[in-house]
Amino acid sequence: MQSLAWANLQHRPARSLATVFGVAVGTVLVLLTTGLARGIIAERAEREARVGAHVMVRPPGSFGGGVVSNQPAYPLDKIPRMAAIPGVRAVVPAIQYALPSDSGIGFRLLEGVPWPDYAAMSGVQIVAGRAPQGPDEIVIDQEQARSRGFELGARVTLSKHAFTVVGIYAPPSGARIKAPLETLQSMLEAPGRCSLVFVQCQAAGEQEAVYQRLREAFPTDQIIFMRDLPSLYAGGLPALDTFLRVVVGLSLIISLLIVSLAMYTSVIERTREIGILKSLGATNTFILLAIEQEALLLSSLGAVLGIGLAYLGRWWIVSFTAFRAIEFDPVWFATVAVVALIGGGGGALYPAWRAMRLDPVEALRYE
Structure with missing residues (x-):
């Protein structure tokens, strides 16, 4: 089944690459946004630490x-x-x-x-x-x-x-x-x-x-240890967490829509092939898993490409803009991978369900 998924991707390389790139865009969006947020907070806290003070007193x-x-x-x-x-x-x-x-x-x-x-x-x-x-x-x-x-x-x-x-x-x-x-x-x-x-x-x-x-x-008075500033900066921006959740949600929606569209088109184009498989005894479960495996493969490739593009984007930002601190948290690598897989798997559910319901005879007559 794995070779079948690879063969399907290679059979239509342009659409496969477009789908992978679409998933990668969502991954880059999440990684660069979170990296910039973490980097700016860490960089400011580092500069405050260089003041040489140990305690800050405020009104x-x-x-x-x-x-x-x-x-x-x-x-x-x-x-x-x-x-x-x-x-x-x-x-x-x-x-x-x-x-x-x-x-x-x-x-x-x-x-x-x-x-x-x-x-x-x-x-x-x-x-x-x-x-x-x-x-x-x-x-x-x-x-x-x-x-x-x-x-x-x-x-x-x-x-x-x-x-x-x-x-x-x-x-x-x-x-x-x-x-x-x-x-x-x-x-x-x-x-x-x-x-x-x-x-x-x-x-x-x-x-x-x-x-x-x-x-x-x-x-x-408010009295603060200077060493506590990084956590205070992060905690002092409650809107940041909400914004990051919105970004992750957008990434999930992008993956869902792109993979769903790609797999739906793929099912329509391969109607006769699906009909042949079903006439040869392929079960609904086999069809479902074949579609889902192809979608998960596309999503995985998109996540890997997105991580690579995020590092390339960080290099460009650091080299050619005023931003000097972009920190990638390993937790967010896992997050984007999970989001990409959920988006890909979820986006392929309807196309897979449609493929399962195809009548073999009608599918073989499809032009």
């Missing part, structure tokens, strides 16, 4: 791991009390302001920080130009400079405010674009306030103790 009522608010609400007068807590080495306030991305999809961050204190905590260094000094000056990381084509001295408009790029820093840390803290306070009309505070401990082993002291001193 009460902040949720998830994303941007707190475009309206800073945390008073700077709490910072001296934080700095005086035993075990704390450094405290750096920051404002994270969400801006629409150039593509119109998602957002990018403009971060306001006191540059000397931030650089001392994170260890970042200016590799070209100088640190920001004036209110209309920004520094960017090397990836931002490369992907956006920004050069030293370039004029950049962010939220209707014109800035000049005066420096490029490395390694990436936090938001890719940084301005003086006072500039964002002025832009957002929030003097004496920030979005969050980075707290660096004197030793990494003191994180838990410092966390408890901060919790006692500021019981209403």
Whole structure:
């Protein structure tokens, strides 16, 4: 029976290739979408980890791991009390302001920080130009400079405010674009306030103790371990899970429709062949399994091709776009394989049922 399925595929190679490619499209859709989502979350968490802080303190009522608010609400007068807590080495306030991305999809961050204190905590260094000094000056990381084509001295408009790029820093840390803290306070009309505070401990082993002291001193504030940011980012995007389920559902529908159409056409074209098989004693079960095996073979080939195309797509995206982090989870390889097989098997059910019901005599007379 297996040789029969292969023979049927080879007999009509154009249609077989079209079906395999159609299934592959659904596989690529799922893998690249999930890979981009995982990669963006992981990449942002990695940049936040390079800040050098161990704990983040945010205003009460902040949720998830994303941007707190475009309206800073945390008073700077709490910072001296934080700095005086035993075990704390450094405290750096920051404002994270969400801006629409150039593509119109998602957002990018403009971060306001006191540059000397931030650089001392994170260890970042200016590799070209100088640190920001004036209110209309920004520094960017090397990836931002490369992907956006920004050069030293370039004029950049962010939220209707014109800035000049005066420096490029490395390694990436936090938001890719940084301005003086006072500039964002002025832009957002929030003097004496920030979005969050980075707290660096004197030793990494003191994180838990410092966390408890901060919790006692500021019981209403949201206090987060920096090491927990990856899970918080993922958990802070509930719509992402829904979106991924929709993508998987679309992939299943694509597989169902494409395989169903291909196998239905195949059954019609092979009506006489099916009639001959039935006249020679082939049972309904044999016919059903032959159709289903062919459909599952098409789906398997489509899934394999889709995985290969997904890796090719990842290479292209990483090489020619601003996205640098696309992570493929092995769980999703299994998911797309199962989805492809379910879609293929399910899509072949009606054509197989139709083939089973063919009358041998009528089938032999079919032209």
